[in-house]
Amino acid sequence: MIYTLYHVHDPMCSWCYAFKPTLDELRKNLKDNIKLVHVVGGLAKHSNEDMPLNQQEMISNIWYEIEAKVGTKFNHDFWKNCKPRRSTYLSCQATMLARYDNKEDEMIEAIQEAYYLKAMNPSDSSTLVQLAKQIGMDEVKFEKDLHSEKIEKDLMDELNLRRSINVRSFPSLVxxxxxxxxxxxxxxxxxxxxxxxIEDMIENTYF
Structure with a gap:
């Protein structure tokens, strides 16, 4: 019997970034009949508006909270060096495009490293194109596909999948x-x- 373990996340979710080392260890220890599948959750729709200052302060404080509770490191210069926008759909689309090129894990890691450690803004397509090139994707094709109707439809389908498994917070495992x-x-x-x-559920026939 084959089981699917959905990992529902957003590449610009700070708690997902903090969870990644634990997820990596879990993945290494899963039995062969359990397949881990990433599902992008879509925290925030496309927007060109600057993030309100009170929201910037709230998210900045979450970073400090995560550092204190989990030990994850953040580069807080992001809030000084970038113009934050409440917009993560584009980075979700970038992650999906990388999936189609068998580079999904590389793109997730690249986005998180750029955002949280290098103070770069993954809400900007220029950042995502740079990251695509960094992980060995065709940057010209990537930039074209990033703004295509197809990837926007694919993202909506993935968000519907997330809703169908009743996930409302990130990270989640199902x-x-x-x-x-x-x-x-x-x-x-x-x-x-x-x-x-997970093993207890499978062994005791929860399904």
């Missing part, structure tokens, strides 16, 4: 077998607890 789904309790820094929950 185990699926046939038509049945079951949420996994997210544990930052403790992949073994999540692995045990």
């Amino acid at each position: 185990l699926k077998y046939k038509k049945e789904t079951y949420p996994i309790n997210i544990q930052f820094g403790d992949y073994k607890a999540m692995l045990a929950q």
Whole structure:
């Protein structure tokens, strides 16, 4: 029997960035019949408007909270060097385009590193094109596809998938077998607890 483990995330979600090391360990220890599948969640629609200052302050404070609770490092110069926008759909589309080129994990990591460590803005297409080139994609084709109707439709389909498995927060993990789904309790820094929950569900026939 083959099981799907959906990892629902947004490449510009700070808690998803903090969860990545634990997710990587979980993935390494999954049995061969469990396939991890990334699903982009779409935190914020396309926007060219500057993020309001109170929202910038709120998100900046979340970064400090994550540093204190999880130990994840952030480059807080982002808030001084960039013009933040509440807009993540484009980075979601970039992640999906990289998936079609078998470079999804590389793009997720590149976006997170650019955003959180290099104080670059993944809401800007120029940043995403630069990252596509960095991970070995055709930058001209990538830039064209990034703004295509097809990738926008593909993103809407993926958001519908996210809704169909009842996910409203990121990161989330959902185990699926046939038509049945079951949420996994997210544990930052403790992949073994999540692995045990997954294996217990499968062994005790929750599906």
